[in-house]
Amino acid sequence: MASDVGAYRTDVWVDWCPGCGNFGITSAVYKAFAEMALDPTKTVVVSGIGCSGKTSHFVNVNGVHSLHGRSIPFAMGIKLANPELTVVVHGGDGDLLGIGAGHFVALGRRNIDMAVIMHDNGVYGLTKGQASPTLLSGLKTKSLAKPNIQDAINPIALALASGYTFVARGYSMMVEPLKEVIKAAIQHKGAAFIDILQPCVTYNDIQTAEFYRTRVYRLEEQPGWDPSVKKSGVGEKEKKIMQAWLKSQEWGDKIPTGIFYQNPNTSTFEDRIDERIPTYRDNPPGKQPVARKDGGTLIGDETFRKLFGEHIVKTEEK
Amino acid sequence: MARRELDLLLGGAQGAGLDTSANVLTTAFARLGYGITSDREYFSNIKGRHSYVHARISTTEIPQALTYPVQVVGAMDAETIFTHHGNLEDGGYLIFDKSTSDRRPSSISSIEPDLMRRLENTFAELKIDGTIASLVEFLGEVRKVKLVELSYPDILAEVTKKFKLRAAYASRYISSILVGAVAGLVNLDGKSVRYGLERRFAGRPEVIEQNSFVADYVSDAVKGKYGSPHELGRSQLGCDELMVASGNDVVAMAKIVGGMRYQSYYPITPAADESFFLESSERLEVNGESLGSVIVIQTEDEIAAINSVIGAALTGARSATATSGPGFSLMVEGLGWAGINEVPLVVTYYQRGGPSTGQPTRGTQSDLLFALSASHGEFPKIVLSSGDHSEAFYDAIEAFNLAEKYQTPVIHLLDKFLANSIATLHVPKLSALKIERGKIAYNPPRDYKRFDLNDTISPRAFLGSKVVTWYTGDEHDEAGHVNEDPLNRVKMYDKRMKKLEIADREIPPEKRAVYFGPEDADFLAIGWGFVKGVVLDALKELSNQGLKGAYLHLKMFSPFPSDYVRSVIERFDPERVIIVEHDYLAQAGMVLTLNTGIVIEKAITKYTGRPMYTRELIAAIRRVINGEKRVVLSYGE
Numbered sequence: 001m002a003s004d005v006g007a008y009r010t011d012v013w014v015d016w017c018p019g020c021g022n023f024g025i026t027s028a029v030y031k032a033f034a035e036m037a038l039d040p041t042k043t044v045v046v047s048g049i050g051c052s053g054k055t056s057h058f059v060n061v062n063g064v065h066s067l068h069g070r071s072i073p074f075a076m077g078i079k080l081a082n083p084e085l086t087v088v089v090h091g092g093d094g095d096l097l098g099i100g101a102g103h104f105v106a107l108g109r110r111n112i113d114m115a116v117i118m119h120d121n122g123v124y125g126l127t128k129g130q131a132s133p134t135l136l137s138g139l140k141t142k143s144l145a146k147p148n149i150q151d152a153i154n155p156i157a158l159a160l161a162s163g164y165t166f167v168a169r170g171y172s173m174m175v176e177p178l179k180e181v182i183k184a185a186i187q188h189k190g191a192a193f194i195d196i197l198q199p200c201v202t203y204n205d206i207q208t209a210e211f212y213r214t215r216v217y218r219l220e221e222q223p224g225w226d227p228s229v230k231k232s233g234v235g236e237k238e239k240k241i242m243q244a245w246l247k248s249q250e251w252g253d254k255i256p257t258g259i260f261y262q263n264p265n266t267s268t269f270e271d272r273i274d275e276r277i278p279t280y281r282d283n284p285p286g287k288q289p290v291a292r293k294d295g296g297t298l299i300g301d302e303t304f305r306k307l308f309g310e311h312i313v314k315t316e317e318k
Numbered sequence: 319m320a321r322r323e324l325d326l327l328l329g330g331a332q333g334a335g336l337d338t339s340a341n342v343l344t345t346a347f348a349r350l351g352y353g354i355t356s357d358r359e360y361f362s363n364i365k366g367r368h369s370y371v372h373a374r375i376s377t378t379e380i381p382q383a384l385t386y387p388v389q390v391v392g393a394m395d396a397e398t399i400f401t402h403h404g405n406l407e408d409g410g411y412l413i414f415d416k417s418t419s420d421r422r423p424s425s426i427s428s429i430e431p432d433l434m435r436r437l438e439n440t441f442a443e444l445k446i447d448g449t450i451a452s453l454v455e456f457l458g459e460v461r462k463v464k465l466v467e468l469s470y471p472d473i474l475a476e477v478t479k480k481f482k483l484r485a486a487y488a489s490r491y492i493s494s495i496l497v498g499a500v501a502g503l504v505n506l507d508g509k510s511v512r513y514g515l516e517r518r519f520a521g522r523p524e525v526i527e528q529n530s531f532v533a534d535y536v537s538d539a540v541k542g543k544y545g546s547p548h549e550l551g552r553s554q555l556g557c558d559e560l561m562v563a564s565g566n567d568v569v570a571m572a573k574i575v576g577g578m579r580y581q582s583y584y585p586i587t588p589a590a591d592e593s594f595f596l597e598s599s600e601r602l603e604v605n606g607e608s609l610g611s612v613i614v615i616q617t618e619d620e621i622a623a624i625n626s627v628i629g630a631a632l633t634g635a636r637s638a639t640a641t642s643g644p645g646f647s648l649m650v651e652g653l654g655w656a657g658i659n660e661v662p663l664v665v666t667y668y669q670r671g672g673p674s675t676g677q678p679t680r681g682t683q684s685d686l687l688f689a690l691s692a693s694h695g696e697f698p699k700i701v702l703s704s705g706d707h708s709e710a711f712y713d714a715i716e717a718f719n720l721a722e723k724y725q726t727p728v729i730h731l732l733d734k735f736l737a738n739s740i741a742t743l744h745v746p747k748l749s750a751l752k753i754e755r756g757k758i759a760y761n762p763p764r765d766y767k768r769f770d771l772n773d774t775i776s777p778r779a780f781l782g783s784k785v786v787t788w789y790t791g792d793e794h795d796e797a798g799h800v801n802e803d804p805l806n807r808v809k810m811y812d813k814r815m816k817k818l819e820i821a822d823r824e825i826p827p828e829k830r831a832v833y834f835g836p837e838d839a840d841f842l843a844i845g846w847g848f849v850k851g852v853v854l855d856a857l858k859e860l861s862n863q864g865l866k867g868a869y870l871h872l873k874m875f876s877p878f879p880s881d882y883v884r885s886v887i888e889r890f891d892p893e894r895v896i897i898v899e900h901d902y903l904a905q906a907g908m909v910l911t912l913n914t915g916i917v918i919e920k921a922i923t924k925y926t927g928r929p930m931y932t933r934e935l936i937a938a939i940r941r942v943i944n945g946e947k948r949v950v951l952s953y954g955e
Contacts, residue, residue, distance in 0.1 A: 012799050040786045046629075049791075057788060057799050062781050064632065065790035065800070066625065067655055073622035077629025077637070080613055081580050082782045085633070106618035277601055277611040286633030286782060288610045290577025291753030297715075298609060299575045299602070301748050306604045308571050310517070311563045312745055315351035318507075318552045 005034040012057045021121060021198025022051060024172035026058055029088075029117075031175070032182040033061065043086045046075040048095035050126045052119035055090040069100030072107050072116065079114050082286035083270045086186060087114040094124045097133040097153050107191050108162025110269040115166075115185040115192040118155060121200035122207050129203030142205045155195040156248035156260055160241055166192035167244060167261040171216045172199070173209055177257070184259065190268050197255070212255070219247070219258030229263035237263055320551030324375045324504060325385060327402055328496055330394025331428065333365035335493030338518060339392070340371040340740065342497050342529075346506055346514035348560045348742050351553030353380035355741040355851070357929050359955070362587065362678045367428050368397045370955070375504075378554045380742055382706070382851035385932035386953065389548060390503060392496040396421035396450050397429060400437055401955050403453060409462045411547070412454065413499040413540075415470040419451035433955075464547075466503070466540060470495055477532050481524075494529040498536025505546035508534050561745050565736035568707045568743070569666055570595035572714035573638060574602065574612060575746075577753055578664070580630035580637040582615040582623040587678050588737040589640040589668045620645035624652035624665070631656075631663045632789065634758075634780035636718050638664035642734075643672045643685050650693040653727050655791045657697030659798075660769070660778075660814065662721035662728075662756070666714065669733040671927045680927025681734035683847050684901035686909065689729045690876055696811075698818035700724065701876040702830075703731040705850030707743045710736060713873070715751060720825075723756040724817045725775060731875075733900070735848040735929050759783070767796040771809055774816045818877050825874065827882035835868030841894035841943055842887065844918065846872040846906050849898050849930060856935040867939070872906055878913040887916050896920040896942050900930070921948045928954035 008030040016022045033043070043061035047053045049068035056063030062085075066074040071089045079087045096104050096118050107116065122135040129143030133153045140147040159167045166188040170178035178196065185192035197216070199209045219225050227244060229237045244261035274280045290298055305312060328343075330336040337358075344354050353376045360369035372388070374381040387407035393399045396418040406412060423429050423437045437448070446452035457463035473495055474488035494515075501511050511533050512526070519525040563571070570592045573581070583593040593614055602609040613630075617623045623639045630637040641649065646667055656663050669685045671677030689701050700720050704710035714730060721728040759766060759777035766785040770776040779785050788798030793810060795801040801810075834854060843853050850871050857867040870886055887895055897907035897918045904921040911917050922938045924930050931953055938949040 010799075041784055042782060044781055054800070057790070060786060062786050063788040063790075063798070064629070064781075065788070065792065067651055067791055070621060070625045070652070073617065073625035074629040076615075076617075076622070077580065077582070077626030077631070078633055078781055079629075080615065080626070081630035081635040081637070082633040082780075085782050102618050103622055106622065273613060277613075279601075279608045279611055280613075283608070283610060285579035285611075285613050285630060285635035285637070286780060288577075288579050288635070290579065290610075290636055291755070295752045295754070297575050297748050297751050297753055298577065299748065301745075303604050303609065304571075304575065304748055305745070307574070307599065307602065308561075310520075311561050311567060311571070313345060313348040313513075313517075313560050313562055313742075315553065315555075315558055315560060316349055316510075318350050318550075 003034045003037045005030050008033045008040070008060050010058055010060045014058050015054070016051060017202050019201040020051070021172035021200065022055070022119060024175050024178065025117070025119060025196055025198060026055060028170070028175045028178040028182055029059060031179045032186065033059070035179070036183055036186065038086055042084065043088070044078055046071045046078065046087060046089050048091040048100065050092040050095050050124065052090050052092040052095065069095055069098070070103065071095065072100060072103040075114055076107070076112055079112055080270070080273070080285070082284050083113070083281055088186065089114060089116040091116070091118055092132070093118060093120045093122065093134040093155070094132040097155060097158070104158070105162045108159060108164045111163060111165055111190045111266050112269040113189050115182070115194070117182065117194050118196060119198055120155065120195050121198045121204055123200050123203045125200050125203055139206055142203050154248055157245055159193040160245055160248065160261060163191070164193045165190035165263045165266045166259070168194045168259045169257045170194050170196040171212060171257050172196055173212065174216070174257070177218060181259065188262065189264060190266055197257070215253060215255045216257055217254055219256050219260070227259045227261050229265060231265070320549050322377045322551060324390065324548055324550060325388035326373045326375065326390045326392070326500065327370055327388045327405055328392040329368065329370035329398030329402055331365070331397070332360055332363050332367050332369045334394055335490065336369055336371060336394065338493040339496040340373070342493070342511065342514035342518050343500060344562055344740055345517045346510040347375050348562050349510045349513045351555050351557065351560065352377055352550065353555060353742050355381045355384065356739055357384055357735065358738040358740065359928065360679050368401055370398065370402065375550065377551050380555070380744070383855035383932050384929060385855070390500065392500055394492055394496060397426050399450055399453060400426070400429065401433065403457060405955070406457070406463060409464070411464045411466055411503055411544070412457060413466040413468065413496065414454065416467040417469055417471050419449065419454070421450050422448045464544060466499055466544060468495065468499065468536065468539070473532065473536060476535065477528055480531065481528050483528070491529060491532045494532035495536050498533035499540050501533060502537040502540030503544065503546060503548045505541070505549040508537065557744060559745055560742045562740065562742055563707065564591065564738060564740045565707055565710055565732060566591040566738070567595050568711050569714045569732070570599070572711045574599060575748060575751070576636065576715035576718045578612065578636045578638050578718060579610065580613050580627065580635045581639060582617045582626045583640050584617055584620045584623050584645055586642045586645045588670055588734040589642050589645070589666065591737070592640045592666065620648040621652065624649040627663050628652060628656050628661050631661050632781045636722070638666060640666040640668070642668050642670045644675065646685070646689070646692065654693035654695055654697065656727045657693065657699065657814070658791060658793070659789045660725040662725050664717045664721050664728050664730060666730045667732065668737045669731065677927040679734065681848070681929060682901060682925065682927065683733055683899050684905065684925070686731065686875065686905040689731055690909065697814055698724065698726045698821070699876055700726060700728040700821065700874070701731060702728065702874045703847045704736070704873070705847055705871055707736070707741050708746070711746050719752070719754040720821070723754055724821045725756060725778065726817060731847065733848050768798050769794060769796045769810065769813070771796055771813060774813055774820060822877035825877065827879035830874035830879040831883050832871040832873060833868060833886060834871065836866055839866045839868035841865070841867050841896065841939070842870060842890045843867060843896050843898050843939070844870045844872065844906070844910070845898040849900065852930045852932055852935055853898055855932045856939060859932065859936055860939065872910070875909055878909065880913040883910060884914040884916060887914070892919060894943060896922055896939065898922045898935070900924050919947060922951065923948070924951035926952050926954065
């Protein structure tokens with residue numbers, strides 16, 4: 001049952017530049033959360049630093065505004081310590097693929113059940129427009145003294161190579177389809193990544209709304225496009241990854257958006273822990289009692305000897 | 319006459335089985351109720367470089383310190399003899415392989431050039447040709463060392479033949495040659511040795527059988543030829559059980575007892591073994607019943623380690639990481655986030671030689687100032703340290719209590735010496751322990767605010783509880799939203815900093831600095847961490863020689879027990895107050911000055927990466943009491 005969209009907004013003034021792509025992204029987030037009727041107390045938005053980092057203060061669910069590049073590790077600790085929480089990461093392109101690229105890759109390897117929403121505008125907005133890791137080389141956006149000398153990362157290809165089991169792209173000005181992709185990412189069991197193209201009205205005078213308007217198209221409207229792996233057998237997954245990878249190379253006159261790849265058959269990290277520790281989901285770290293009612297340790301003298309007996313030697317008379 | 323003590327050194331190449339020898343002997347000695355402490359010295363290397371275990375075994379107490387010279391050196395290889403012949407007392411016993419008698423240092427590529435040069439000088443001075451044969455001849459004739467000459471190849475051939483083993487596997491049994499030889503010299507019975515082997519090779523009966531054969535065979539041969547000159551008497555410890563563990567093991571056990579349920583880490587020496595231990599204990603099951611579990615995550619780097627710990631702590635899990643200097647260097651930004659957001663977490667920090675990669679496998683105490691000032695900005699931080707295995711156990715539990723009571727990061731500062739020291743200790747007593755979780759909002763009101771200014775320490779509601787909460791690394795308002803108002807800034811700043819004042823009032827000073835020795839002592843040594851044992855051992859010796867000393871053991875550096883420490887020091891002649899620590903600057907002395915205004919004039923330091931030994935410390939204490947300001951120690955290989 002859907003909830004009221006307004007209930008997902010906080011009273012905090014949204015201080016992005018007028019016309020910022022982030023408004024479209026948060027609109028889609030509010031709607032997606034409302035349609036999914038997410039319980040605000042069981043949902044956590046974890047954000048990094050930069051313009052996108054402020055997102056957690058604008059959404060009326062638990063918000064953890066973490067450190068530059070570190071939103072994924074924060075989110076990992078939260079999710080693994082209490083797997084019943086719905087965890088959504090918001091980061092910028094510099095945040096997730098620059099300073100935080102190692103964590104971005106590691107999340108793919110782990111396939112923790114969370115969604116990563118990347119605000120991709122090609123620039124470091126809050127520090128006045130330096131080139132971000134997704135800005136193509138040779139481009140000279142407004143603040144740059146010289147054209148960008150570094151090559152761009154392809155976020156979709158990197159997510160595929162890292163092992164994300166849901167890889168998609170959205171466009172901030174197309175709120176309805178973006179909302180659908182966000183919902184699918186949250187519903188997906190495993191690490192989900194959405195690269196959201198967004199204009200930066202202040203510092204990116206190349207990849208503007210006008211630039212994207214004529215180029216962006218939707219994959220789901222392409223006849224025969226099917227990004228999902230149906231079975232867990234050999235071959236299909238590799239085919240779908242290749243298809244997604246080829247699609248990720250498309251950029252220029254036509255820019256694809258929508259779901260590139262989805263594989264629900266890979267075990268999540270939580271499943272893997274569960275296999276090793278059968279009590280994990282029922283009694284995760286965040287919920288375990290660690291003391292007796294009287295404040296004593298849960299592990300008493302006798303239990304201690306049973307748990308760590310291999311380090312205890314019964315002495316014998318010489 | 320049976321002896322009360324034995325100082326022993328066993329050496330061999332990394333990966334050659336030295337750990338097995340030490341482990342089996344330690345368990346066997348513990349079986350007889352003896353106290354043992356040991357130091358494990360090794361290079362940053364997996365196979366081939368020289369490593370050794372230096373141990374003291376006592377029938378009357380759990381030894382506090384190590385000293386040289388030792389009475390027995392057990393050499394797996396020629397390099398051990400070249401490296402340690404000077405560590406053996408005159409008339410001591412050298413166990414070695416006579417088939418190595420034609421080896422020279424120049425034929426051993428693992429010997430570092432510095433030692434090679436020192437050896438060349440020694441050989442020139444002694445007028446010997448530098449072979450093992452010439453060196454042991456000198457040791458035997460001039461220094462009256464008893465040469466326990468064994469033919470390792472012959473012994474290995476024996477076991478290979480008896481059990482029809484492949485010759486290529488023979489070297490696996492060298493560890494038991496040393497075990498057997500030591501057992502013979504101290505008259506350690508075959509049953510205890512076998513117990514040690516059963517512990518080491520649990521579930522592999524044939525391996526136990528074969529090694530037991532080797533140990534007994536060698537033990538009998540040694541006893542037959544030399545008797546048991548170092549026979550140890552009955553244990554006087556009066557306990558029916560002993561724990562045998564490394565510092566890493568002890569801390570891991572304590573964390574489990576203390577309720578830690580989430581640890582993430584990145585592999586680093588000498589901290590990683592703690593996480594290994596935790597991972598192998600992740601299911602806390604007793605008699606098929608689950609008491610919970612510990613989630614241990616190996617992250618992509620230390621940055622992820624500490625930040626995921628913060629995330630887990632926000633959900634209410636007692637959470638920690640374990641690292642060493644290079645890893646902690648990467649963690650400091652996360653530490654500040656935890657500080658401004660009042661997140662309880664524990665960093666177990668095993669110091670190793672720095673800066674940079676420094677001496678990755680050697681010990682130090684040079685990170686005290688770094689730990690105290692880690693991360694930019696000001697926030698309360700609790701920094702405590704432990705002097706031995708037992709202290710480390712109880713402190714590791716207390717660290718979580720302090721973190722949760724004062725809602726702030728706690729750094730538990732340890733070192734490589736403790737981490738890798740395998741020792742016996744009394745099994746900890748848990749019945750008196752308390753888990754103190756501080757203020758928690760289990761039923762938070764609807765208008766709950768995480769940083770409620772009505773209280774200096776405001777109740778924590780966990781992520782996933784009945785309310786929505788916000789956190790930010792920015793300065794924030796009571797709800798956790800970004801706020802740059804100057805007056806709010808002062809209130810929030812004060813709220814955080816005042817927690818340290820509360821901690822300072824609440825934590826008893828005598829738990830933060832512990833005084834050992836008579837009230838009317840002639841001099842005062844001040845130290846912290848692993849120097850505790852060696853200082854106490856030196857004081858005992860000096861007291862026997864008529865010089866009465868006391869030791870002030872600093873345990874908590876933030877909040878620092880300023881008044882108490884000042885009151886102790888003021889009782890002494892400033893010329894007779896000495897700081898003892900493993901670094902160059904004598905950092906604990908600087909912290910003491912900062913907090914008390916008292917400048918400590920005398921220092922004994924060591925920064926070779928090797929521990930301090932009782933004998934060199936005694937000599938140094940005498941020197942500073944006789945007027946020297948600073949003595950730098952350097953004994954040990």
